Amino acid sequence: MTKELRTLTLDEWASLCHNIAVEKGFWDEKRNLGEALMLIVTELAEAMESYRVQDGANFKEEIADTFIRLFDLCGGLKIDIAQEIIKKTEKNKNRPYKHGKIC
Numbered sequence: 001m002t003k004e005l006r007t008l009t010l011d012e013w014a015s016l017c018h019n020i021a022v023e024k025g026f027w028d029e030k031r032n033l034g035e036a037l038m039l040i041v042t043e044l045a046e047a048m049e050s051y052r053v054q055d056g057a058n059f060k061e062e063i064a065d066t067f068i069r070l071f072d073l074c075g076g077l078k079i080d081i082a083q084e085i086i087k088k089t090e091k092n093k094n095r096p097y098k099h100g101k102i103c
């Protein structure tokens, strides 16, 4: 890796995380999308548990795990996540206060 990791774009993170997951055998068989999504949720549950027991270091690691799994999935599904975030942010900017919901 010649490029400083902190300077990677979102799409470069997706490629990196996906390539590592491929190298480690997590894509040897066709991925079950539901399982992949639930594994991302599992990382958030681990973050919640770390928060509950006030383990700040592990909380941050579980948040990182969440991003890593999301980037891996984006890489595997060839989702241009930077473009999708831009599109959704523009959409959100034009939504009403609290997205028009009362509570």
Ligand SMILES: [Mg+2]
Residues within 6 Å of the ligand: 043, 046, 061, 062, 065
């Ligand atoms: Mg974890």
